[in-house]
Amino acid sequence: MKKGNIITSVLVMALSVYVIVTCAGYPTAEAYGTGVPGPGLWPMAVAVCMLLAAISLLIKALRTKKEDDTPIEMWTEGTKRVYITMAILVVYVAVLGIIGFLISTAVMLFIFIQWFGKKKPWITLLISVICTAVIYGVFKFLLNVPVDFGLFYI
Amino acid sequence: MLIEVLQSAFSPMVLLYMVLGVGAGICIGALPGLTATMGVALLLPLTFGMDATSGILMLLGIYVGAIYGGSISAVLLHTPGTPASAATAIDGYEFSKRGEAGRALGIATLGSYVGGIMSCICLWLISPQLAKLALKFSSAEFFLLALFGLCIISNISGKDMAKGLICGFLGILTATIGIDSVTSYVRFSDNVNLLSGVQYIAVMIGLFAMSQAFESIEDIFSKDEVNTKVTRLLPTKEDLKTILRTSSVTGLIGTFIGIVPGAGADIGSFVGYNAARGFSKHPEEFGKGAPDAVAASEGGNNGVTGGALIPMLTLGVPGDAVAAIMIGALTIQGLTPGPMLFQNNKVLVYTIFLGMFVANTIMVLLGFSCIRLFTKVLSVPKTILTPIIFALCVIGSYAMRNNLFDVGVMLLAGIIGYFLGKVKVPTSPAILGLILGPMAEKNFRTALLKSGGSPDVFFNTVICWFFIILIVVSLFGGKIKAFGKKIIKK
Structure with missing residues (x-):
């Protein structure tokens, strides 16, 4: 927790300083x-307050004794799975606009359900295609959201 | 007007949407890992194509249903389905161990209903008066109100005040990106997608749905199984008395917690639980499966539902995270929550009031008739559900304004939210920041514009001073109390 708090406060402090410097360049009254x-x-005032909060967090974190500290597990089976998931989703969102909703969503669902569910591939395929079709149908035909974009226009 | 309200609240389509909403809400609430906020955020896009009445009432149904639904898994699995039922799990699961799961669920169902109805009554009584008062507010008062709402972050952010504040400030800063509404100056990014600001619904879907889904990936292979049978649901006469006595009081407590910006149903249920233990004749039974404990916690959390709507409808200040999403839902419909809503859309406002009653009644009916069906929901595999939530998050944030950029914003917010959760930074203050930040800034500058730059405008009226006192108390209340105690001791 100590390490996490230090990293958080340093990141927040950096952001605050960035905001303060940027805002100093804006036209005044x-x-x-x-x-x-x-x-x-306004943003500058908020950033100053945020800087103060981050400093107080940092001081508190540095004062934390080792024996009171509970480490955060950032590199376990579970969290590694989350990071891979995030990476897949970033790729999915990136290609969404290029390939289109239907194909990329069906593939995304297939990858995850196969990975987590460990069912027979054709069952997973069926589930992911049906789910994609239902979501697409509901949004396109019931809610009139134009889900048609991308290379294949679907 | 009465006839119009009755017509719109009881029209078959609206009733159907509400039944669907409550049913979906109960399922979402019952599933551990899916919270009420997540449910409302995920299903919000469904309301884009509806008229305002159906849309808002369906969201209300989801909200009411989900807060109640959390008690099902709290009782059966000892895992609260939503954080709001954490207090229910303590005593509710003891009933299951004794083989009295049905009794606990019956108490929870009726307790939720009583709490919900109490908050409806408060909503009905308080809101119009508050809206009348708020009509007198000018920019200066709205600025101080927003500032007060922001100061409350420090009180609700739990153990680590600095972390809650940081999250609130992050929310305020996020809201400043784009064109400044007073001077039209472009701040922080001239990306064309950000000129009108970051879409806060996308941020909310990310923070509350996506990051929750990431968390559930961590233990995706664990399985929850229900081993107990649900029998004898209807409460006995004695339980009935307990429920009426306890839940009505904790429902009131919950309502007032709901009114406080940012304090949600999770806090409502714990405060209700503790209060009930305080006035119970046998407090030692709390924690060992006392019926009043379950009734207190469920009355408390469903009390919050109506309470949270009071500041949302009358002032445009969200009572909790769900109310914040509803502000977004109203805005999409072209309605601005606040005192003018009571002037211009009277029928809608009173339909919402009546709809709250109806939603609660649907909840209790569905609860008693279909509870066995809802317990079946608990066996839906997370392994399929979680990927579908990903897809829904993506399409939901896209459907806001048919823009793929917002999907990226949602994913980023989800990733940030996940890591914030890891370092124990509460995410709900960000919502207050996102909504109250722009409100504070705009009114601050408009007030100064009107006064020609003189700050006196913030100290001119009684209402201003009232808010200033509230702000001081919210910031230093704890210290003043401690100081007072010291003096008395001396």
Whole structure:
């Protein structure tokens, strides 16, 4: 937990500093002449508060004694599975616009259900095709969402 | 108007949508790993094509059903189906061990109903008055209200205040991306998809549905099995008395917790549980399967459902995460929650009130008649369900405005949400930030615009001072109390 807290606070601090620096470059109230704060004031104020919160988290984390610390399991069977899942989904979302909804979703479902469910491939194929068709049908015909995009236009 | 309200709430289509919503909600709530927020976020796209009344009432049905449905797995599996039923699991499972699962489910069903009805009554009584008051608000008051809502983050973020605050600030900053509404200046990104801001429904689907699904991947191969049989569902006379006594009180408590921005049903059920233990004649039985414990927790969490709608409808401030999604649902329908809703869409508002009663009644009827069917839902394999949730998250965030960019935003929010969960950062403050941040900023600057830059505008009215006092109390209330105790001790 200690390590996690330190990493979190450092990341948040970096983000806060980025926001503060970016906002410092935005036009100020004088530029508009209405007495209204410029576009940078609000995000900058929020970023300053966030920076303070991150600093307090960092101090607390550094003070944590080793014996009070409970490690976060970031590299177990379970979390590794999550990372692979994330990677597959990133690829899926990336190709979604190119290949189209029907084919990529059916393939995505097939990969996951086969991996998790360990059923006979043709059963998995049936499940994934039916699920994709139902989702597609409901959104396209019942809800009038244009799900037709991508190379194959389906 | 009464006839119009009755007509729209009892039209066959609306009733059908509500039955479907409540049924789906109970199933979603019953499945461990699927929460009420997730259910509402996942099924929100279904309402895009409906009219406002059907859409909102279906979402309400899902909400009410899911909060109740969580008790089914809490009792049968000792795993709360939603965080809202965590307190129910403590005593409910003891009933199952004794072979009295049916009795516990009966108490939970009726307790949820009583709690829900109490919150309906409060919704009905408080909202119109609050809306009338809110009509007097100008930008200065709305700014202070939003600020108060944001300050509450520090009180609800649990053990680690800094983490809750960080998450809230992240939400506020995310909402500032895009064109600034006052000066039209483009902030942080000139990506064309971000000019009108980050789509917060996409962020919510990511934070609450996608990241939950990632978590369930971790132990995808574990199986939950129900070994107990559900018999004798209807409560005895004695249980009935307990339920009426306990759930009505905890329902009221839940309602008030629902009104507090950001505090949701999980908090409602625990506070209700603790309160019931406080006034119970035999508190030592709590934790060992006491009927009042189950009734208290379920009354408390269903009490939140109506309570959360009160600030949402009257002020545009979400009472909890589900209410936040409903703000999105209303916005898509072209309606802005807030005092003007009570002026311009009176019929819709009162239909929502009546719909809450109807949804609760459908819930209790479905609960008593089909509970055995709902317990079957528990055997739906996660291995198939989770991939389908992925697909639904993707299409749901796409359907918002038919834009693939939002799908990417959703996935990113899901991944970030998963890691935030790993370092124990609560994600619900982000929602408050996303909704209240822009509200605070816009009204802050509009107020200054009207006053020509003079900050006096924030201290001019009684309502302003009321909010300022609330803000001070919410920030320093704990410290003031501790200081007072010290003085008294001396």
